Each structure stands twice: as structure tokens, then as C-alpha cells.
Amino acid sequence: FGVVTGIDVDIIERLPTPYGLVRYGVAPDHPEVKNVENDFAALFENQNDASSVSYYGNVSVGKDISLSKLQSLYDVVILAYGCQAACKRLGIPGEDSLEGVLRAREFVAWYNGHPEYGHIGSIVQKCLWNTSGDDERELDSSAISPARVVVIGQGNVALDCARILAKGKPGLIDTDTPSQVLDILKGGVSHVSVVGRRGHIQGAFTIKELRELTKLKDEGNNATFIVRREELERGMTDSSKEELKGAAGRPKTRIDKLLQDSSKLYHSSDEDSKKQVELRFLMSPVSLVPKDSNSDRVGNVICERTKLEGEAFNQKAVGTGETESFPADLVLVSIGYKGMPLEGMEESQMFDQSKGVVVNEHGKVFGADNLFVTGWIKRGPTGIIGTNIMDSKDTANSIMSFLDLKNNNAQPQSSSSEDESESLFGRNGLEEFLKSNNVEFVNWEQYLRIESSEKEPSRLRSGDHPREKFLSVEDMLIAAKG
Amino acid sequence: MTSLLRRPASLAASIAMRPLHQAKSSKIKVSARPSMVFKRPELGNLGLRSFSSKETVTITYIDASGDEHPVQAEVGKHLLDVAHDNNIELEGACGGELACSTCHLVFDQDVFDTLPTKSDEEEDMLDLAFELTETSRLGCQIRVTKEFDGIKIRIPDDGY
Numbered sequence: 208f209g210v211v212t213g214i215d216v217d218i219i220e221r222l223p224t225p226y227g228l229v230r231y232g233v234a235p236d237h238p239e240v241k242n243v244e245n246d247f248a249a250l251f252e253n254q255n256d257a258s259s260v261s262y263y264g265n266v267s268v269g270k271d272i273s274l275s276k277l278q279s280l281y282d283v284v285i286l287a288y289g290c291q292a293a294c295k296r297l298g299i300p301g302e303d304s305l306e307g308v309l310r311a312r313e314f315v316a317w318y319n320g321h322p323e324y325g326h327i328g329s330i331v332q333k334c335l336w337n338t339s340g341d342d343e344r345e346l347d348s349s350a351i352s353p354a355r356v357v358v359i360g361q362g363n364v365a366l367d368c369a370r371i372l373a374k375g376k377p378g379l380i381d382t383d384t385p386s387q388v389l390d391i392l393k394g395g396v397s398h399v400s401v402v403g404r405r406g407h408i409q410g411a412f413t414i415k416e417l418r419e420l421t422k423l424k425d426e427g428n429n430a431t432f433i434v435r436r437e438e439l440e441r442g443m444t445d446s447s448k449e450e451l452k453g454a455a456g457r458p459k460t461r462i463d464k465l466l467q468d469s470s471k472l473y474h475s476s477d478e479d480s481k482k483q484v485e486l487r488f489l490m491s492p493v494s495l496v497p498k499d500s501n502s503d504r505v506g507n508v509i510c511e512r513t514k515l516e517g518e519a520f521n522q523k524a525v526g527t528g529e530t531e532s533f534p535a536d537l538v539l540v541s542i543g544y545k546g547m548p549l550e551g552m553e554e555s556q557m558f559d560q561s562k563g564v565v566v567n568e569h570g571k572v573f574g575a576d577n578l579f580v581t582g583w584i585k586r587g588p589t590g591i592i593g594t595n596i597m598d599s600k601d602t603a604n605s606i607m608s609f610l611d612l613k614n615n616n617a618q619p620q621s622s623s624s625e626d627e628s629e630s631l632f633g634r635n636g637l638e639e640f641l642k643s644n645n646v647e648f649v650n651w652e653q654y655l656r657i658e659s660s661e662k663e664p665s666r667l668r669s670g671d672h673p674r675e676k677f678l679s680v681e682d683m684l685i686a687a688k689g
Numbered sequence: 690m691t692s693l694l695r696r697p698a699s700l701a702a703s704i705a706m707r708p709l710h711q712a713k714s715s716k717i718k719v720s721a722r723p724s725m726v727f728k729r730p731e732l733g734n735l736g737l738r739s740f741s742s743k744e745t746v747t748i749t750y751i752d753a754s755g756d757e758h759p760v761q762a763e764v765g766k767h768l769l770d771v772a773h774d775n776n777i778e779l780e781g782a783c784g785g786e787l788a789c790s791t792c793h794l795v796f797d798q799d800v801f802d803t804l805p806t807k808s809d810e811e812e813d814m815l816d817l818a819f820e821l822t823e824t825s826r827l828g829c830q831i832r833v834t835k836e837f838d839g840i841k842i843r844i845p846d847d848g849y
Contacts, residue, residue, distance in 0.1 A: 239784070240788045461813075593780075596782070
């Protein structure tokens with residue numbers, strides 16, 4: 208039969224909606240970061256004769272269709288499912304047993320309206336409002352919670368959490384934060400402490416997110432940003448100074464300067480701010496202890512003061528024995544995501560349990576014929592959206608080499624393989640399989656219906672409100688099929 | 690209480706392909722995306738961004754492989770948009786809103802010195818650029834001027 212040029216790509220996603228962390232990870236007050244959606248949407252809109260891209264939402268690989276079935280239907284299967292399911296652990300007392308301790312990942316998914324994290328809302332509500340002494344229903348939407356929140360970790364996710372808690376409904380009203388979330392956050396929380404065990408030079412956050420915290424007050428959020436000069440000085444070891452040198456040290460040098468300038472700005476007039484966000488450095492959490500009044504709930508985070516020891520780029524935070532107790536009504540643990548194997552992959556050599564990644568070389572998975580991997584599940588949960596551009600080029604290159612080889616080695620089809628023409632391959636095979644197994648997949652057009660329903664004026668808070676997300680898969684499917 | 694252990698999201702991209710007769714084993718080239726500016730009505734300052742006189746000057750983009758691409762650039766347009774208009778491979782992942790560093794461009798010193806000062810926000814994004822130089826800027830922030838006639842601008846490697 209005829210040789211057709213071009214590549215057809217099918218994208219399979221567990222939720223009805225695509226985009227992953229762009230929809231459920233990127234903070235709602237960072238809409239410009241979500242602009243990449245337009246490039247992704249263009250893949251589906253701008254098709255040409257040589258190749259095509261199709262979308263299959265609401266299909267769970269491992270449950271609705273096995274990975275091995277996919278591998279048999281397609282020339283190449285690429286895993287790009289990220290690190291959604293698990294997190295690194297602190298390994299300290301109280302981490303698992305106390306109420307009011309959440310993974311930052313869950314908190315983020317909740318404030319972004321992820322359909323599987325709605326239950327986080329009642330936990331946050333209890334932490335923020337049950338100890339206020341006021342009947343919560345009486346409080347208006349700008350009431351500030353007296354709760355004290357401790358965020359453990361200092362990556363961009365930790366800073367996002369702090370900023371969202373500080374802004375509350377007034378600061379987020381024109382974003383796509385779900386209304387149910389804003390009703391729980393109300394006017395924000397009065398105290399957020401973001402603690403990191405190493406110094407400010409070693410923090411994983413980038414300057415953009417830090418700068419936003421320094422601007423909270425000027426932008427009308429009634430929240431002061433605090434860093435302690437003393438902690439900046441403690442963190443400026445000789446090794447840290449080494450880390451600032453040269454062109455590679457430029458980003459950290461600018462972060463240091465911004466923090467130094469911020470530490471000078473705090474003065475008594477800031478006492479008028481109703482809210483406070485502080486970054487605390489060289490503080491390592493050693494245990495979570497319950498409230499005196501209720502032994503099921505977290506009450507304090509005990510931290511040990513650390514000092515940095517070691518060579519540049521390899522400094523370790525060593526305990527000094529000095530401790531400080533942080534009162535906490537809500538604790539968000541933000542120390543990193545972790546990858547998980549797909550169903551069926553657990554026992555194989557394909558998955559590196561300690562790193563939480565699929566074992567691969569330039570994206571080609573070891574021990575599997577036509578399996579490739581890209582993104583966080585390939586290299587671990589680090590980097591920004593743009594990092595994936597290089598990563599995907601690397602994997603795409605491996606795929607093209609693989610296809611070249613396959614092409615060159617292809618045997619001519621013999622006429623006796625008639626049963627192969629009976630079973631469908633690729634997209635047709637996938638659809639036939641899904642339909643015969645009653646899997647209700649969502650195609651691109653149907654996703655667009657979800658999108659336009661979310662933007663329906665009757666759902667929106669105001670003319671500036673970009674969309675009111677559906678908070679359940681059921682509601683998404685109704686909109687998709689309607 | 691619902692179990693918090695979730696199954697991983699299975700976003701699996703699958704490729705179905707008939708044999709390619711032109712599969713290349715060399716580095717793949719990602720084709721330039723057409724300018725997305727006009728497809729984003731939500732960009733509040735759309736009018737401002739696309740304003741330009743009809744006057745053009747000649748500027749040359751040097752791509753990561755060293756190949757030169759002279760183009761006619763409309764005065765007043767941002768260098769990112771000019772690249773897209775002329776099918777030059779220059780990523781602009783965030784659409785020109787200072788939320789990424791993918792439109793990173795490197796200028797000659799004498800041209801760089803004439804450019805308007807960087808904002809903190811542009812500097813913050815440049816911090817993340819691969820192989821940042823002393824004369825680096827983001828293409829979405831620099832508008833073409835008449836004085837750009839004849840200049841060459843380098844598109845640096847993106848790390849791949």
C-alpha cells in the first residue's frame with residue numbers, strides 16, 4: 208500500500224481538560240505564564256496535509272487502556288505525565304498524623320480548582336477560620352484570618368502559596384481562581400512564614416517570584432514583606448560569596464541585592480499592615496507539634512537554627528542546637544514533587560524509584576521497544592516551562608533516529624499478513640478500542656466547549672474575570688457533550 | 690477521608706506513522722510558529738504592540754547554526770514579532786509578556802548601548818536565559834528603529 212509522509216500525533220490525557228500544570232499548577236495571578244496554551248491550541252487548529260494532531264481527554268492510561276496496548280497500536284509512545292502523584296517527605300514527627308498539615312502540591316491544586324482536590328477546601332477553611340472565635344458565616348469576604356501559616360521550603364511553589372494566602376479574595380478577584388476558593392480565603396491570612404533550611408543564596412526560588420512578594424504592599428494587598436538582615440548575614444559565608452561570582456552568579460547576586468534592600472525597608476509604619484509575609488532562612492523544621500487545646504491539630508512547627516558548612520555549591524545546613532517555635536494553624540510542605548511509575552511499570556527496570564523518573568537515555572526508555580519519555584518524568588521535577596523546550600527537542604531527536612532505523616530495517620509486507628489489515632492501527636485502533644470499552648473520551652472540539660462554557664458571562668464574577676472553572680469531571684463532561 | 694494517594698496523570702503522547710521517506714536523522718528543526726499576536730484578543734495592549742509605520746529597515750538575524758537571514762523589519766515593531774513575521778525561528782513562549790526568556794537575542798555592543806534601559810522585570814527574565822551575555826536583551830521588549838538599518842542580531846543557542 209502507498210507510503211504516506213508525515214507524522215500523526217495523538218495526545219492522551221487523564222482529565223477531560225488538557226495542559227496539565229499550566230491549568231492546575233501555574234498560579235492564577237500569573238496569567239501571562241499561561242499564554243503557552245495558545246501555542247498548544249494552535250497545534251490542533253493549524254493542521255496540514257502532511258500530519259495531524261488529535262486530542263483524547265478523559266482517558267486514563269493504566270485504567271482505560273494499558274501502556275502495552277498503546278505500544279502495540281502506535282509506532283512510538285511518549286510518556287509526558289509529569290510528577291503529579293507524590294512528594295518528597297520531611298520525615299519528621301507529626302508530618303502524617305496531625306490535621307492541618309498539607310502538601311503544597313495539594314494546596315496549589317485546590318486553589319486552581321483541580322477536580323480531585325476539592326476536599327482540601329474544608330481543611331483550609333477549618334485551619335483559617337475555626338479558631339477565629341467569630342461565626343465564620345458572619346465574616347465578610349474581606350475578613351482577614353488570624354491564622355498563622357508556615358510554608359516549609361523555598362522554591363517558587365512555596366512563594367506562590369505565600370502570595371496567594373497574602374492576597375486573598377481582593378487580590379485575586381480578577382483572576383481565574385475559582386469563586387469557591389476565594390470564599391474560603393476571604394481577605395487572606397495575617398501571618399505567613401516561609402522557612403528554608405539553607406541560606407538565601409541557596410533558595411530555589413527565582414527573582415520574579417521574590418519581587419512579587421516585595422511589591423505586595425505597594426500593590427494594595429495590605430501585606431508587608433519581611434526578611435531579617437541577620438539571617439542574610441549568616442547566609443553570606445565565604446562559600447556563598449563564591450557562589451555569587453561570575454556570570455553564572457548573576458541571578459543570585461541580584462536576588463541577594465533585592466533581599467538586602469528589602470531588609471532595610473521594614474520600619475515601624477509597616478506595623479499598620481494587617482498582613483505579614485516573612486522569609487526565614489537557616490531554619491530547619493525538626494518536628495510538628497499539636498495544639499494544647501486540640502491534640503489532633505498542628506499547633507507549632509519547631510525549627511532548629513542551622514549554619515552552612517562546606518564548599519561552594521555543596522554547602523550543607525548543619526544544626527546548631529538552637530530552636531525556635533513557629534505557631535502554625537496550617538502547614539504547607541513544599542519540598543518537591545516526585546514521579547511515580549505507571550500501572551504495570553512498578554516491577555520493571557524501567558522506573559528509578561529513588562529519583563522518581565523513568566530510566567532513559569536522551570528520552571528513549573531502556574528495556575522497552577518503542578517507548579520514550581519527556582518532561583519531568585524524564586529528568587525530574589525541576590525547571591520552568593521553558594526548560595521543557597530543550598528537553599522535548601532532545602526526545603524528539605531520539606524518536607526521529609529511532610524511526611529512521613525502523614524505516615531502514617523495515618521488511619516489505621508479505622501478502623499473508625491479512626489479519627493485520629483487520630486490526631486497526633494508530634488513531635483508528637485507539638478509537639475502536641476506546642469505544643468498544645465504553646470509554647467516554649473528549650475530543651478537541653468537545654474540550655473547546657468546556658472552555659467556552661467556563662467563559663460564559665453568566666458564570667463570571669465580573670467583566671475582568673477570565674473564567675469560572677468547572678470543579679468536577681462530571682460538570683466538564685456535561686459541558687463537553689452538550 | 691479520601692485517600693491522598695493518586696494515580697499519576699497519564700498524559701501520553703503517541704505517534705502513529707506510516708513509513709516516512711524523508712525522515713532525517715540530523716537535528717530536527719522546529720518550524721517557526723506564525724505570529725500569535727493577532728490570535729490573542731485578550732492582550733489588552735494589542736493595538737500598541739502591533740502599531741508600526743510602513744517604513745522598514747534591513748536587519749539580519751543570525752540563527753544558532755550561524756546562518757544569516759536578512760529581513761525587512763517594520764519600524765516600531767518588536768523584534769520578536771518581526772522574527773515571526775519572517776519565519777525566523779525565535780520562540781516566544783509567553784507571548785511577549787516578560788514571563789520567559791525564550792526570545793533571547795544578542796546584540797553588537799554599539800547597538801546594545803543605544804537600546805532603552807532594561808526594566809527590573811526584563812532583567813529578572815534574562816537571569817533565566819541560557820548563555821546570557823553582556824549584550825543580551827529580550828526580543829519582545831525591543832522595538833525596531835530607523836537606526837537599526839543594517840544591524841545583525843544573533844539568536845543564541847537554547848541549550849539543546
